[in-house]
Amino acid sequence: MPVTMHDVAARAGVSVKTVSNVVNAYPHVRPETRRRVEEAIEHLGYRMNVSARNLRTRRTGMITLAVPELSLPYFAELADSVIRAAESHGYTVLIEQTNATREREAQVLSGRYQDMTDGVIFSPLALGPSDLPLFDVTFPLVVLGERVFGAPADHVTMNNVAAARAATTHLVALGRRRIAVVGAHAGEAVGSAALRLEGYQQALAVAGIAFDPRLVGEAGLWHRATGAETMGRLLDSGVEIDAVFALNDAMALGALHALHARRVDVPGDVALIGFDDVDDVRYSVPTISSVSPGREQIAARAVELLVARIDARGAGEPAPFRRVVPDSSIVGRESTGDVPTGGGEKVVAVQEGRVETVEPVREQIAG
Structure with a gap:
Protein backbone atom coordinates (compact mmCIF):
# COMPACT_ATOMS: atom_id res chain seq x y z
CA MET A 1 0.00 0.00 0.00
CA PRO A 2 1.24 3.56 -0.69
CA VAL A 3 2.56 5.43 2.30
CA THR A 4 0.12 8.14 3.41
CA MET A 5 0.38 11.33 5.45
CA HIS A 6 -1.36 9.45 8.26
CA ASP A 7 1.52 6.94 8.31
CA VAL A 8 4.09 9.75 8.45
CA ALA A 9 2.13 11.53 11.19
CA ALA A 10 1.91 8.37 13.30
CA ARG A 11 5.65 7.69 13.05
CA ALA A 12 6.61 11.31 13.79
CA GLY A 13 4.07 11.67 16.60
CA VAL A 14 2.41 14.73 15.08
CA SER A 15 -0.88 15.59 13.41
CA VAL A 16 -1.60 15.08 9.73
CA LYS A 17 -1.91 18.88 9.43
CA THR A 18 1.66 19.28 10.70
CA VAL A 19 2.91 16.81 8.09
CA SER A 20 1.05 18.80 5.42
CA ASN A 21 2.67 22.00 6.65
CA VAL A 22 6.13 20.44 6.36
CA VAL A 23 5.72 18.95 2.88
CA ASN A 24 4.21 22.22 1.61
CA ALA A 25 7.12 24.23 3.08
CA TYR A 26 4.93 26.15 5.53
CA PRO A 27 7.42 28.40 7.39
CA HIS A 28 5.94 28.37 10.90
CA VAL A 29 6.94 24.85 11.98
CA ARG A 30 9.31 24.33 14.91
CA PRO A 31 12.72 23.02 13.76
CA GLU A 32 12.56 19.92 15.98
CA THR A 33 9.08 19.05 14.67
CA ARG A 34 10.19 19.58 11.07
CA ARG A 35 13.21 17.31 11.67
CA ARG A 36 11.02 14.48 13.03
CA VAL A 37 8.59 14.72 10.12
CA GLU A 38 11.40 14.78 7.54
CA GLU A 39 13.01 11.73 9.14
CA ALA A 40 9.68 9.90 9.05
CA ILE A 41 9.19 10.85 5.39
CA GLU A 42 12.65 9.54 4.48
CA HIS A 43 12.28 6.33 6.52
CA LEU A 44 8.85 5.47 5.10
CA GLY A 45 9.58 6.67 1.55
CA TYR A 46 6.57 8.97 1.46
CA ARG A 47 5.86 10.75 -1.84
CA MET A 48 3.42 13.65 -1.96
CA ASN A 49 0.37 13.18 -4.18
CA VAL A 50 0.98 16.14 -6.49
CA SER A 51 -2.30 15.68 -8.38
CA ALA A 52 -4.29 15.88 -5.16
CA ARG A 53 -2.37 18.95 -4.05
CA ASN A 54 -3.02 20.65 -7.39
CA LEU A 55 -6.75 19.95 -7.12
CA ARG A 56 -6.77 21.40 -3.63
CA THR A 57 -4.74 24.53 -4.36
CA ARG A 58 -5.86 24.97 -7.98
CA ARG A 59 -2.19 25.37 -8.87
CA THR A 60 0.02 23.14 -11.00
CA GLY A 61 3.39 24.69 -10.15
CA MET A 62 4.06 25.02 -13.89
CA ILE A 63 4.01 27.87 -16.40
CA THR A 64 4.06 27.82 -20.20
CA LEU A 65 6.64 29.60 -22.34
CA ALA A 66 5.49 29.80 -25.96
CA VAL A 67 8.17 30.91 -28.44
CA PRO A 68 8.44 30.81 -32.24
CA GLU A 69 11.51 28.65 -32.78
CA LEU A 70 14.02 27.09 -30.40
CA SER A 71 16.55 26.57 -33.20
CA LEU A 72 17.13 30.33 -33.16
CA PRO A 73 19.83 31.05 -30.58
CA TYR A 74 17.99 34.01 -29.06
CA PHE A 75 14.87 32.01 -28.20
CA ALA A 76 16.90 29.05 -26.95
CA GLU A 77 18.85 31.32 -24.61
CA LEU A 78 15.67 33.16 -23.59
CA ALA A 79 14.07 29.81 -22.68
CA ASP A 80 17.10 28.96 -20.54
CA SER A 81 16.82 32.31 -18.76
CA VAL A 82 13.08 31.89 -18.18
CA ILE A 83 13.58 28.38 -16.79
CA ARG A 84 16.15 29.63 -14.28
CA ALA A 85 13.99 32.62 -13.31
CA ALA A 86 10.94 30.38 -12.86
CA GLU A 87 12.88 27.94 -10.69
CA SER A 88 13.70 30.77 -8.29
CA HIS A 89 9.94 31.20 -7.80
CA GLY A 90 9.32 27.46 -7.43
CA TYR A 91 7.87 26.94 -10.92
CA THR A 92 8.64 24.45 -13.69
CA VAL A 93 8.40 25.61 -17.33
CA LEU A 94 6.57 23.85 -20.16
CA ILE A 95 8.02 24.95 -23.53
CA GLU A 96 5.74 25.30 -26.56
CA GLN A 97 7.21 25.97 -30.01
CA THR A 98 4.71 27.70 -32.28
CA ASN A 99 6.85 27.74 -35.45
CA ALA A 100 5.61 31.34 -35.91
CA THR A 101 2.37 30.12 -37.49
CA ARG A 102 -0.89 31.93 -36.84
CA GLU A 103 -2.79 28.72 -36.07
CA ARG A 104 -0.31 27.55 -33.43
CA GLU A 105 -0.09 31.01 -31.87
CA ALA A 106 -3.88 31.29 -31.69
CA GLN A 107 -3.97 27.91 -29.94
CA VAL A 108 -1.68 29.32 -27.20
CA LEU A 109 -4.41 31.86 -26.41
CA SER A 110 -7.27 29.36 -26.68
CA GLY A 111 -6.85 28.15 -23.10
CA ARG A 112 -5.42 24.76 -24.06
CA TYR A 113 -2.86 24.98 -21.23
CA GLN A 114 -5.22 26.09 -18.47
CA ASP A 115 -5.46 22.63 -16.91
CA MET A 116 -1.73 21.97 -17.22
CA THR A 117 -0.07 25.24 -16.22
CA ASP A 118 -0.86 28.31 -14.11
CA GLY A 119 -0.05 30.98 -16.70
CA VAL A 120 1.60 31.72 -20.04
CA ILE A 121 4.57 33.81 -21.21
CA PHE A 122 4.00 34.27 -24.94
CA SER A 123 6.22 35.63 -27.72
CA PRO A 124 4.07 35.95 -30.87
CA LEU A 125 5.39 36.51 -34.38
CA ALA A 126 2.45 35.68 -36.64
CA LEU A 127 -0.28 37.46 -34.67
CA GLY A 128 -0.58 41.23 -34.93
CA PRO A 129 -2.69 44.23 -33.87
CA SER A 130 -5.79 42.91 -35.65
CA ASP A 131 -5.68 39.86 -33.37
CA LEU A 132 -6.06 41.82 -30.12
CA PRO A 133 -9.42 40.15 -29.26
CA LEU A 134 -7.59 36.81 -28.96
CA PHE A 135 -5.51 38.20 -26.09
CA ASP A 136 -8.55 38.84 -23.87
CA VAL A 137 -8.04 35.57 -21.97
CA THR A 138 -9.12 34.22 -18.58
CA PHE A 139 -5.67 33.02 -17.45
CA PRO A 140 -2.54 34.93 -16.36
CA LEU A 141 -0.62 36.07 -19.45
CA VAL A 142 2.57 38.02 -20.14
CA VAL A 143 3.33 39.06 -23.72
CA LEU A 144 6.87 39.41 -25.10
CA GLY A 145 8.13 41.17 -28.19
CA GLU A 146 6.90 43.87 -30.54
CA ARG A 147 4.14 42.30 -32.62
CA VAL A 148 1.24 43.19 -30.33
CA PHE A 149 0.86 46.35 -28.25
CA GLY A 150 -2.24 47.26 -26.26
CA ALA A 151 -3.27 43.72 -25.34
CA PRO A 152 -4.98 43.22 -21.94
CA ALA A 153 -1.83 41.72 -20.44
CA ASP A 154 1.50 42.67 -18.94
CA HIS A 155 4.10 43.19 -21.66
CA VAL A 156 7.89 42.91 -21.67
CA THR A 157 9.46 44.32 -24.81
CA MET A 158 12.71 45.81 -26.13
CA ASN A 159 13.58 49.37 -26.99
CA PRO A 293 18.71 43.68 -25.35
CA GLY A 294 18.74 42.70 -21.67
CA ARG A 295 17.66 39.09 -22.11
CA GLU A 296 18.16 38.18 -18.44
CA GLN A 297 16.06 41.18 -17.41
CA ILE A 298 13.39 40.24 -19.94
CA ALA A 299 13.14 36.72 -18.53
CA ALA A 300 13.24 37.78 -14.89
CA ARG A 301 10.63 40.52 -15.26
CA ALA A 302 8.33 38.34 -17.38
CA VAL A 303 8.36 35.62 -14.72
CA GLU A 304 7.91 38.15 -11.90
CA LEU A 305 4.90 39.71 -13.63
CA LEU A 306 3.33 36.33 -14.37
CA VAL A 307 3.82 35.01 -10.83
CA ALA A 308 2.28 38.20 -9.45
CA ARG A 309 -0.78 37.68 -11.67
CA ILE A 310 -1.03 34.03 -10.60
CA ASP A 311 -0.81 34.97 -6.92
CA ALA A 312 -3.41 37.72 -7.32
CA ARG A 313 -6.08 35.60 -9.02
CA GLY A 314 -9.40 36.05 -7.26
CA ALA A 315 -7.95 38.69 -4.95
CA GLY A 316 -10.25 41.54 -5.96
CA GLU A 317 -9.49 44.32 -8.40
CA PRO A 318 -6.46 43.35 -10.54
CA ALA A 319 -3.42 45.61 -10.68
CA PRO A 320 -2.94 47.83 -13.76
CA PHE A 321 -1.12 46.25 -16.66
CA ARG A 322 2.57 47.06 -16.92
CA ARG A 323 4.90 47.46 -19.89
CA VAL A 324 8.54 46.80 -19.06
CA VAL A 325 11.38 47.88 -21.36
CA PRO A 326 14.68 46.52 -19.95
Whole structure:
Protein backbone atom coordinates (compact mmCIF):
# COMPACT_ATOMS: atom_id res chain seq x y z
CA MET A 1 0.00 0.00 0.00
CA PRO A 2 1.24 3.56 -0.69
CA VAL A 3 2.56 5.43 2.30
CA THR A 4 0.12 8.14 3.41
CA MET A 5 0.38 11.33 5.45
CA HIS A 6 -1.36 9.45 8.26
CA ASP A 7 1.52 6.94 8.31
CA VAL A 8 4.09 9.75 8.45
CA ALA A 9 2.13 11.53 11.19
CA ALA A 10 1.91 8.37 13.30
CA ARG A 11 5.65 7.69 13.05
CA ALA A 12 6.61 11.31 13.79
CA GLY A 13 4.07 11.67 16.60
CA VAL A 14 2.41 14.73 15.08
CA SER A 15 -0.88 15.59 13.41
CA VAL A 16 -1.60 15.08 9.73
CA LYS A 17 -1.91 18.88 9.43
CA THR A 18 1.66 19.28 10.70
CA VAL A 19 2.91 16.81 8.09
CA SER A 20 1.05 18.80 5.42
CA ASN A 21 2.67 22.00 6.65
CA VAL A 22 6.13 20.44 6.36
CA VAL A 23 5.72 18.95 2.88
CA ASN A 24 4.21 22.22 1.61
CA ALA A 25 7.12 24.23 3.08
CA TYR A 26 4.93 26.15 5.53
CA PRO A 27 7.42 28.40 7.39
CA HIS A 28 5.94 28.37 10.90
CA VAL A 29 6.94 24.85 11.98
CA ARG A 30 9.31 24.33 14.91
CA PRO A 31 12.72 23.02 13.76
CA GLU A 32 12.56 19.92 15.98
CA THR A 33 9.08 19.05 14.67
CA ARG A 34 10.19 19.58 11.07
CA ARG A 35 13.21 17.31 11.67
CA ARG A 36 11.02 14.48 13.03
CA VAL A 37 8.59 14.72 10.12
CA GLU A 38 11.40 14.78 7.54
CA GLU A 39 13.01 11.73 9.14
CA ALA A 40 9.68 9.90 9.05
CA ILE A 41 9.19 10.85 5.39
CA GLU A 42 12.65 9.54 4.48
CA HIS A 43 12.28 6.33 6.52
CA LEU A 44 8.85 5.47 5.10
CA GLY A 45 9.58 6.67 1.55
CA TYR A 46 6.57 8.97 1.46
CA ARG A 47 5.86 10.75 -1.84
CA MET A 48 3.42 13.65 -1.96
CA ASN A 49 0.37 13.18 -4.18
CA VAL A 50 0.98 16.14 -6.49
CA SER A 51 -2.30 15.68 -8.38
CA ALA A 52 -4.29 15.88 -5.16
CA ARG A 53 -2.37 18.95 -4.05
CA ASN A 54 -3.02 20.65 -7.39
CA LEU A 55 -6.75 19.95 -7.12
CA ARG A 56 -6.77 21.40 -3.63
CA THR A 57 -4.74 24.53 -4.36
CA ARG A 58 -5.86 24.97 -7.98
CA ARG A 59 -2.19 25.37 -8.87
CA THR A 60 0.02 23.14 -11.00
CA GLY A 61 3.39 24.69 -10.15
CA MET A 62 4.06 25.02 -13.89
CA ILE A 63 4.01 27.87 -16.40
CA THR A 64 4.06 27.82 -20.20
CA LEU A 65 6.64 29.60 -22.34
CA ALA A 66 5.49 29.80 -25.96
CA VAL A 67 8.17 30.91 -28.44
CA PRO A 68 8.44 30.81 -32.24
CA GLU A 69 11.51 28.65 -32.78
CA LEU A 70 14.02 27.09 -30.40
CA SER A 71 16.55 26.57 -33.20
CA LEU A 72 17.13 30.33 -33.16
CA PRO A 73 19.83 31.05 -30.58
CA TYR A 74 17.99 34.01 -29.06
CA PHE A 75 14.87 32.01 -28.20
CA ALA A 76 16.90 29.05 -26.95
CA GLU A 77 18.85 31.32 -24.61
CA LEU A 78 15.67 33.16 -23.59
CA ALA A 79 14.07 29.81 -22.68
CA ASP A 80 17.10 28.96 -20.54
CA SER A 81 16.82 32.31 -18.76
CA VAL A 82 13.08 31.89 -18.18
CA ILE A 83 13.58 28.38 -16.79
CA ARG A 84 16.15 29.63 -14.28
CA ALA A 85 13.99 32.62 -13.31
CA ALA A 86 10.94 30.38 -12.86
CA GLU A 87 12.88 27.94 -10.69
CA SER A 88 13.70 30.77 -8.29
CA HIS A 89 9.94 31.20 -7.80
CA GLY A 90 9.32 27.46 -7.43
CA TYR A 91 7.87 26.94 -10.92
CA THR A 92 8.64 24.45 -13.69
CA VAL A 93 8.40 25.61 -17.33
CA LEU A 94 6.57 23.85 -20.16
CA ILE A 95 8.02 24.95 -23.53
CA GLU A 96 5.74 25.30 -26.56
CA GLN A 97 7.21 25.97 -30.01
CA THR A 98 4.71 27.70 -32.28
CA ASN A 99 6.85 27.74 -35.45
CA ALA A 100 5.61 31.34 -35.91
CA THR A 101 2.37 30.12 -37.49
CA ARG A 102 -0.89 31.93 -36.84
CA GLU A 103 -2.79 28.72 -36.07
CA ARG A 104 -0.31 27.55 -33.43
CA GLU A 105 -0.09 31.01 -31.87
CA ALA A 106 -3.88 31.29 -31.69
CA GLN A 107 -3.97 27.91 -29.94
CA VAL A 108 -1.68 29.32 -27.20
CA LEU A 109 -4.41 31.86 -26.41
CA SER A 110 -7.27 29.36 -26.68
CA GLY A 111 -6.85 28.15 -23.10
CA ARG A 112 -5.42 24.76 -24.06
CA TYR A 113 -2.86 24.98 -21.23
CA GLN A 114 -5.22 26.09 -18.47
CA ASP A 115 -5.46 22.63 -16.91
CA MET A 116 -1.73 21.97 -17.22
CA THR A 117 -0.07 25.24 -16.22
CA ASP A 118 -0.86 28.31 -14.11
CA GLY A 119 -0.05 30.98 -16.70
CA VAL A 120 1.60 31.72 -20.04
CA ILE A 121 4.57 33.81 -21.21
CA PHE A 122 4.00 34.27 -24.94
CA SER A 123 6.22 35.63 -27.72
CA PRO A 124 4.07 35.95 -30.87
CA LEU A 125 5.39 36.51 -34.38
CA ALA A 126 2.45 35.68 -36.64
CA LEU A 127 -0.28 37.46 -34.67
CA GLY A 128 -0.58 41.23 -34.93
CA PRO A 129 -2.69 44.23 -33.87
CA SER A 130 -5.79 42.91 -35.65
CA ASP A 131 -5.68 39.86 -33.37
CA LEU A 132 -6.06 41.82 -30.12
CA PRO A 133 -9.42 40.15 -29.26
CA LEU A 134 -7.59 36.81 -28.96
CA PHE A 135 -5.51 38.20 -26.09
CA ASP A 136 -8.55 38.84 -23.87
CA VAL A 137 -8.04 35.57 -21.97
CA THR A 138 -9.12 34.22 -18.58
CA PHE A 139 -5.67 33.02 -17.45
CA PRO A 140 -2.54 34.93 -16.36
CA LEU A 141 -0.62 36.07 -19.45
CA VAL A 142 2.57 38.02 -20.14
CA VAL A 143 3.33 39.06 -23.72
CA LEU A 144 6.87 39.41 -25.10
CA GLY A 145 8.13 41.17 -28.19
CA GLU A 146 6.90 43.87 -30.54
CA ARG A 147 4.14 42.30 -32.62
CA VAL A 148 1.24 43.19 -30.33
CA PHE A 149 0.86 46.35 -28.25
CA GLY A 150 -2.24 47.26 -26.26
CA ALA A 151 -3.27 43.72 -25.34
CA PRO A 152 -4.98 43.22 -21.94
CA ALA A 153 -1.83 41.72 -20.44
CA ASP A 154 1.50 42.67 -18.94
CA HIS A 155 4.10 43.19 -21.66
CA VAL A 156 7.89 42.91 -21.67
CA THR A 157 9.46 44.32 -24.81
CA MET A 158 12.71 45.81 -26.13
CA ASN A 159 13.58 49.37 -26.99
CA ASN A 160 14.17 48.30 -30.58
CA VAL A 161 14.17 51.72 -32.20
CA ALA A 162 16.59 53.28 -29.71
CA ALA A 163 18.85 50.21 -29.67
CA ALA A 164 19.02 50.03 -33.47
CA ARG A 165 19.65 53.77 -33.61
CA ALA A 166 22.51 53.36 -31.13
CA ALA A 167 24.01 50.46 -33.12
CA THR A 168 23.91 52.45 -36.36
CA THR A 169 25.23 55.57 -34.63
CA HIS A 170 28.14 53.51 -33.34
CA LEU A 171 29.02 52.47 -36.89
CA VAL A 172 28.79 56.11 -38.01
CA ALA A 173 31.09 57.13 -35.15
CA LEU A 174 33.64 54.65 -36.48
CA GLY A 175 33.68 56.58 -39.75
CA ARG A 176 31.36 54.27 -41.71
CA ARG A 177 28.96 55.88 -44.18
CA ARG A 178 27.75 53.08 -46.46
CA ILE A 179 25.93 51.00 -43.86
CA ALA A 180 23.91 48.06 -45.16
CA VAL A 181 21.02 46.39 -43.32
CA VAL A 182 20.52 42.63 -43.41
CA GLY A 183 17.09 41.25 -42.50
CA ALA A 184 14.46 43.83 -43.51
CA HIS A 185 10.87 42.68 -44.10
CA ALA A 186 9.18 44.40 -47.03
CA GLY A 187 5.91 46.09 -46.08
CA GLU A 188 6.16 45.28 -42.37
CA ALA A 189 4.56 47.95 -40.20
CA VAL A 190 4.97 46.31 -36.79
CA GLY A 191 7.55 43.93 -35.43
CA SER A 192 11.27 43.82 -34.81
CA ALA A 193 12.34 44.31 -38.43
CA ALA A 194 10.26 47.45 -38.90
CA LEU A 195 11.32 48.98 -35.59
CA ARG A 196 15.00 48.24 -36.04
CA LEU A 197 14.92 49.60 -39.60
CA GLU A 198 13.28 52.75 -38.23
CA GLY A 199 16.09 53.17 -35.71
CA TYR A 200 18.66 52.69 -38.47
CA GLN A 201 17.03 55.39 -40.60
CA GLN A 202 16.82 57.78 -37.66
CA ALA A 203 20.55 57.41 -37.00
CA LEU A 204 21.37 58.11 -40.65
CA ALA A 205 19.18 61.21 -40.64
CA VAL A 206 20.82 62.59 -37.49
CA ALA A 207 24.25 62.00 -39.05
CA GLY A 208 23.22 63.73 -42.27
CA ILE A 209 23.65 60.54 -44.31
CA ALA A 210 21.14 60.05 -47.12
CA PHE A 211 19.10 56.85 -46.90
CA ASP A 212 19.93 54.52 -49.82
CA PRO A 213 17.34 51.76 -50.34
CA ARG A 214 19.93 49.74 -52.25
CA LEU A 215 21.66 49.12 -48.91
CA VAL A 216 18.58 47.46 -47.39
CA GLY A 217 18.74 43.69 -47.78
CA GLU A 218 15.45 41.89 -47.31
CA ALA A 219 15.26 38.43 -45.77
CA GLY A 220 12.58 36.00 -44.68
CA LEU A 221 13.07 34.12 -41.43
CA TRP A 222 16.05 35.40 -39.47
CA HIS A 223 18.38 32.43 -39.83
CA ARG A 224 22.10 32.08 -40.59
CA ALA A 225 21.28 30.92 -44.11
CA THR A 226 19.11 33.95 -44.90
CA GLY A 227 21.80 36.23 -43.49
CA ALA A 228 24.39 34.68 -45.78
CA GLU A 229 22.09 34.81 -48.80
CA THR A 230 21.11 38.44 -48.20
CA MET A 231 24.71 39.53 -47.62
CA GLY A 232 25.76 37.72 -50.77
CA ARG A 233 23.11 39.52 -52.84
CA LEU A 234 24.19 42.89 -51.49
CA LEU A 235 27.84 42.23 -52.28
CA ASP A 236 27.03 40.86 -55.74
CA SER A 237 24.90 43.91 -56.53
CA GLY A 238 28.02 46.05 -56.64
CA VAL A 239 26.66 48.64 -54.19
CA GLU A 240 29.39 50.22 -52.06
CA ILE A 241 29.33 48.92 -48.46
CA ASP A 242 31.66 49.71 -45.57
CA ALA A 243 29.50 48.44 -42.67
CA VAL A 244 26.64 46.02 -41.99
CA PHE A 245 23.89 46.12 -39.38
CA ALA A 246 22.36 42.64 -39.18
CA LEU A 247 18.97 42.72 -37.47
CA ASN A 248 19.77 39.64 -35.40
CA ASP A 249 22.88 37.67 -34.53
CA ALA A 250 21.94 34.57 -36.52
CA MET A 251 21.95 36.69 -39.68
CA ALA A 252 25.13 38.43 -38.53
CA LEU A 253 26.83 35.03 -38.39
CA GLY A 254 25.52 34.23 -41.87
CA ALA A 255 26.63 37.64 -43.17
CA LEU A 256 30.11 37.06 -41.74
CA HIS A 257 30.28 33.74 -43.58
CA ALA A 258 29.38 35.47 -46.88
CA LEU A 259 31.96 38.20 -46.28
CA HIS A 260 34.65 35.60 -45.56
CA ALA A 261 33.68 33.64 -48.69
CA ARG A 262 34.32 36.74 -50.81
CA ARG A 263 37.53 37.52 -48.91
CA VAL A 264 36.21 40.80 -47.52
CA ASP A 265 38.21 41.85 -44.47
CA VAL A 266 36.15 42.36 -41.30
CA PRO A 267 36.43 44.98 -39.85
CA GLY A 268 39.06 46.46 -42.18
CA ASP A 269 36.85 46.71 -45.26
CA VAL A 270 33.43 46.16 -43.70
CA ALA A 271 32.47 46.54 -40.03
CA LEU A 272 29.70 44.26 -38.74
CA ILE A 273 27.27 44.50 -35.85
CA GLY A 274 24.36 42.23 -34.91
CA PHE A 275 21.47 42.24 -32.45
CA ASP A 276 20.62 39.92 -29.48
CA ASP A 277 24.14 39.27 -28.10
CA VAL A 278 23.79 35.48 -28.19
CA ASP A 279 26.63 33.32 -26.98
CA ASP A 280 27.71 32.26 -30.49
CA VAL A 281 28.98 35.74 -31.43
CA ARG A 282 31.71 35.50 -28.78
CA TYR A 283 33.26 32.54 -30.63
CA SER A 284 33.11 33.65 -34.27
CA VAL A 285 36.24 34.86 -36.07
CA PRO A 286 36.29 37.77 -35.67
CA THR A 287 34.02 38.02 -32.65
CA ILE A 288 30.87 39.98 -33.53
CA SER A 289 29.73 43.21 -31.91
CA SER A 290 26.07 43.13 -30.96
CA VAL A 291 23.16 44.85 -29.26
CA SER A 292 22.48 43.24 -25.89
CA PRO A 293 18.71 43.68 -25.35
CA GLY A 294 18.74 42.70 -21.67
CA ARG A 295 17.66 39.09 -22.11
CA GLU A 296 18.16 38.18 -18.44
CA GLN A 297 16.06 41.18 -17.41
CA ILE A 298 13.39 40.24 -19.94
CA ALA A 299 13.14 36.72 -18.53
CA ALA A 300 13.24 37.78 -14.89
CA ARG A 301 10.63 40.52 -15.26
CA ALA A 302 8.33 38.34 -17.38
CA VAL A 303 8.36 35.62 -14.72
CA GLU A 304 7.91 38.15 -11.90
CA LEU A 305 4.90 39.71 -13.63
CA LEU A 306 3.33 36.33 -14.37
CA VAL A 307 3.82 35.01 -10.83
CA ALA A 308 2.28 38.20 -9.45
CA ARG A 309 -0.78 37.68 -11.67
CA ILE A 310 -1.03 34.03 -10.60
CA ASP A 311 -0.81 34.97 -6.92
CA ALA A 312 -3.41 37.72 -7.32
CA ARG A 313 -6.08 35.60 -9.02
CA GLY A 314 -9.40 36.05 -7.26
CA ALA A 315 -7.95 38.69 -4.95
CA GLY A 316 -10.25 41.54 -5.96
CA GLU A 317 -9.49 44.32 -8.40
CA PRO A 318 -6.46 43.35 -10.54
CA ALA A 319 -3.42 45.61 -10.68
CA PRO A 320 -2.94 47.83 -13.76
CA PHE A 321 -1.12 46.25 -16.66
CA ARG A 322 2.57 47.06 -16.92
CA ARG A 323 4.90 47.46 -19.89
CA VAL A 324 8.54 46.80 -19.06
CA VAL A 325 11.38 47.88 -21.36
CA PRO A 326 14.68 46.52 -19.95
CA ASP A 327 18.06 48.18 -20.30
CA SER A 328 19.96 47.48 -23.51
CA SER A 329 23.57 48.07 -24.49
CA ILE A 330 25.97 47.96 -27.40
CA VAL A 331 28.74 45.41 -26.83
CA GLY A 332 31.77 46.17 -29.00
CA ARG A 333 33.98 43.32 -30.20
CA GLU A 334 36.46 42.59 -33.00
CA SER A 335 34.01 42.90 -35.94
CA THR A 336 33.76 46.67 -35.42
CA GLY A 337 37.35 47.16 -34.32
CA ASP A 338 36.29 48.17 -30.81
CA VAL A 339 38.79 45.68 -29.41
CA PRO A 340 41.90 44.18 -31.03
CA THR A 341 42.03 40.51 -31.96
CA GLY A 342 41.79 38.53 -28.77
CA GLY A 343 40.90 41.70 -26.86
CA GLY A 344 37.62 40.54 -25.35
CA GLU A 345 34.71 42.97 -25.43
CA LYS A 346 33.53 46.28 -24.02
CA VAL A 347 30.20 48.04 -23.53
CA VAL A 348 30.24 51.14 -25.72
CA ALA A 349 26.68 52.46 -25.24
CA VAL A 350 23.76 51.86 -22.87
CA GLN A 351 20.05 52.53 -23.34
CA GLU A 352 18.19 52.80 -20.03
CA GLY A 353 14.96 50.83 -19.66
CA ARG A 354 11.65 51.90 -18.17
CA VAL A 355 8.44 50.60 -16.64
CA GLU A 356 5.08 52.01 -17.74
CA THR A 357 1.46 51.56 -16.74
CA VAL A 358 -0.56 50.87 -19.89
CA GLU A 359 -4.20 50.64 -20.83
CA PRO A 360 -5.34 47.89 -23.21
CA VAL A 361 -6.91 48.90 -26.53
CA ARG A 362 -10.44 48.11 -25.35
CA GLU A 363 -12.27 49.23 -28.49
CA GLN A 364 -10.33 46.88 -30.71
CA ILE A 365 -10.51 44.04 -28.20
CA ALA A 366 -14.26 44.42 -28.05
CA GLY A 367 -14.35 43.91 -31.78
